[in-house]
Amino acid sequence: MKKNIQNILFIAISIAFLGFTGCKKQELAEPKAVKIVNLQIRGTKGATDTLEFVKDGKVIAQTINNNESFNLADVKVSVEDENSSLTVRLKGHNEILATRKISSNQFDQIINCYYDGEKVYGNFVTLKIKGYASSGILELVLDGKTIGSGTGTELSKIMSLGVDDGKNRQLQVRKQGETGILLTREIPADQSAQSLAFYYDGTNIFDKIDIGQPVNPANMLLSIKFNSKVNIFQGPADMVVLKEKAGVFTPTDLRIEIKTDGSFSNAVELPSLTAEAGTNYFVKIVKRGTNDDLPYDFTNSVKPIKPESGRKLITFTPGSSSILVITDEKVETTVGPASRRGTVINLLVTDIAQYFK
Incomplete structure (x- = not known):
């Protein structure tokens, strides 16, 4: 009798074990759910290089060879989870310039990027510069790199500067051939349109001048x-x-x-x-x-x-x-x-x- 009970228990345990392992195998074999999302890739290029947008080793979109704004709409991609991403590189190069996350929980998504010839940023700000140097040549220096120079009214221009969220940039004005800084201006990343005005008299630089108004508005x-x-x-x-x-x-x-x-x-x-x-x-x-x-x-x-x-x-x-x-x-x-x-x-x-x- 005791032996029969042991046999019955052994058979029951064996059946339970086989059922458990069968369920595990079935769970492991179940494929991940794949979703399709629609990307709009837009931005501006400050250089003529062609940008490629790559997912899972395949080029899914690219810009044309100019330095204008671009808008690549209706780019369909498949995503499996929240770890999916898109990489940006130059055509003919393997170096990754930027990585953008792709969500699996939203069908329509916008990917922003601005390429300045060296780096891809998440956005850009427009800086209107109105500068005048009565003598000498001044340089505009952005984060240590010279991005413009001139004298007289040659310093007046409108520039697009790449920015990433929460990361401000710094613009400086200095005399050509010298390291001393005449003027420093912080470029906030959260202000899409900004301006800078200055006057250089050959010795001093002024970014504010009280021009006043006539007492009589007819004068x-x-x-x-x-x-x-x-x-x-x-x-x-x-x-x-x-x-x-x-x-x-x-x-x-x-x-x-x-x-x-x-x-x-x-x-x-x-x-x-x-x-x-x-x-x-x-x-x-x-x-x-x-x-x-x-x-x-x-x-x-x-x-x-x-x-x-x-x-x-x-x-x-x-x-x-x-x-x-x-x-x-x-x-x-x-x-x-x-x-x-x-x-x-x-x-x-x-x-x-x-x-x-």
């Missing part, structure tokens, strides 16, 4: 900074304000004293011209205290000295302010008809108020 505020580049200039000098009508120039009582240290003059307010149809404002550089004498030594210059020398039209805009950076040039004409021969001093003007409004 215009005017400030001047002058730096001569002509070796026959003899200061000190003033800028006298003239009124012009039908080719006749008449000095006003307004006079701007040019600072000898290269700084900006005190501002003067130009009265409205509304009641004087056909009248324009000009400024003329003169010897200090005079209304007409040019502050130049013309002893060895080609004669005659043209009457328009040293004059410059002022664009009058009611309620506005102008900050004029002025320099000069000497032009001599020795050939052609007698009416063309002679020397003229031209004033070259840049209104930097536009950078700080």
Whole structure:
């Protein structure tokens, strides 16, 4: 009897064991569920390289060979779990530039990337730069790499800068050939449109200038900074304000004293011209205290000295302010008809108020 009971128990345990192992084998053999998702791959390239988007070793999409924005829509891929990913590389290269996660829980998904020629970022910001250098060449340096340079108005441009979420970048301005930093600006990753304005006078850089406003909104505020580049200039000098009508120039009582240290003059307010149809404002550089004498030594210059020398039209805009950076040039004409021969001093003007409004 005891032996029969043992046999029955042995058979029962064996059946249970076989059932358990059978279930395990069945569970292991069950394939993973595969889902199809729809990708929209979009972004911008700052270089002409072709980007390839790769999943499981296969190229599923690629950009065309230009440096424009791209939008690759309706890219269908299969995913098995939350560990699926997409890699980005250059065509013809194996190095992975970036990896993007693909979710298995969402059908429509957007993959963003910006390629700057070296690295792929998750997004980009647009930086509008309005810069002016009155002398010297300045460099724009992003995270230690020079991305632009120039003098005068050459530094004014609109740039796209790659960013990753939560990671700010740093832009610096320095003089070409030097390591000292003139200006540093943080580029937040969460602001899609940003701006930077600055003025460099050859020694100091300003990213803020209080341009002020005229007391009377019908008038215009005017400030001047002058730096001569002509070796026959003899200061000190003033800028006298003239009124012009039908080719006749008449000095006003307004006079701007040019600072000898290269700084900006005190501002003067130009009265409205509304009641004087056909009248324009000009400024003329003169010897200090005079209304007409040019502050130049013309002893060895080609004669005659043209009457328009040293004059410059002022664009009058009611309620506005102008900050004029002025320099000069000497032009001599020795050939052609007698009416063309002679020397003229031209004033070259840049209104930097536009950078700080």
